[in-house]
Amino acid sequence: MVGMRRSLVTAVVAAVIAPLALSACGDNKKPAAASFKEAPSASAEPSAPPTEAAAVPIELSVTPAAGKKNVPLSAELGLQVSGAKITSVTLTDGKGKAVPGKLRDDGSSWVPGRTLKPKQTYAASVVATSDSGLTKTVTTSFTTMGTPARKTGTGLYLFDNHTYGVAMPVVVEFNPGIKKADRAAVQKRMFVQTSPAQPGVWSWTSSGTQAYYRAKEYWTPGTTLTVRIAVGGVPTGGGRYGDRDRGATAKIGRDFRMTVDNKTKKMTVTQDGKVVRTAPVSLGRPSKPSVSGTLVVMDKLPQTVFDTTDTDGAAGYRTDIEFAQRITWSGQYIHSAPWSVGSQGRTNVSHGCVNVSPSNARWLFDKTLIGDPVTVKGTGVKADYGDGWTPWNLSWNEFVKGSALPVPEALG
Structure with missing residues (x-):
């Protein structure tokens, strides 16, 4: 599906929701967050329309109505x-400066390229031209509202000019969440283009605080994602x-996947379909199990401190950690655990994280990208939807049910 976020395009993404207050081996603090066809140029208007009568009269109306x-x-x-057909659209501000924009694919409207002032x-x-060359021009003018007093904060988890793993969803956050009745209007303003084309669908979490965009399968390596979350105003x-527009253009890298099997206590790593490494692991002990499902690397920290004293009180701990890769908001990571090397490959002793040796942790850290998939099997506890970037935890048929707009038949 073609649509028009961290965009925090060149900086850190702002306005994200609070993390889930669940206890796990790491902290539960979030990192910062972050299709149209071109409208014809105004110069396309013929200098003089033909004089002969049109076989079919041109009917053209434009909104907002004049004086609105x-x-x-x-x-x-x-x-x-x-x-x-529409052949020219021109919009100018109060100073006569042209506003860029594009036609929607279905021609139903022309979308300004930025939030209006x-x-x-x-x-x-607006100029429409018939097959016989006749034209009709309609003009209108309108005045915008004042600056909204109350805004919905937004975040786009995507950086401009960055490269991501094949499972990277487009993730947009809203604070407060968007209620069901309002999601269709918001979703209509969230646009994704992919090159090569891989049509996808937006799907909302039940709280309306997040919306994910993904295709049926992982992205093809080398794909370019061009995203505009045009929700400002x-x-x-x-x-x-909506507080502001956000956007980013990013690329998808090589196909790198990690699979963790609780039965064998082993991680298998593949790149472009070939096994490149295996590593023994220790997962969450019975009282704090790791979650199963297809998760995504969301953040990478060469050094950090895990502090669970806020949630676990006297039973909590504060520990220096190296090569940590977050896979849930509730605090599960892949990380170096020199203290559990003797248990790795044999038994589960962690607080929910995927423990690996220092050498394996460093190797993984150097190889992975944000957006690489991590599939954990056999722990008996399924990852909660929305606890991390979890759109791959649903079947395609279930995922598309979360769209607030009708899904094209070819994608349904």
């Missing part, structure tokens, strides 16, 4: 046309509006 006030800052130019009058001119429910 208090228009949302996310306003699109709604287009209805028959007997012709508050309390400003915009003028639009979009009504999000309860009198709130």
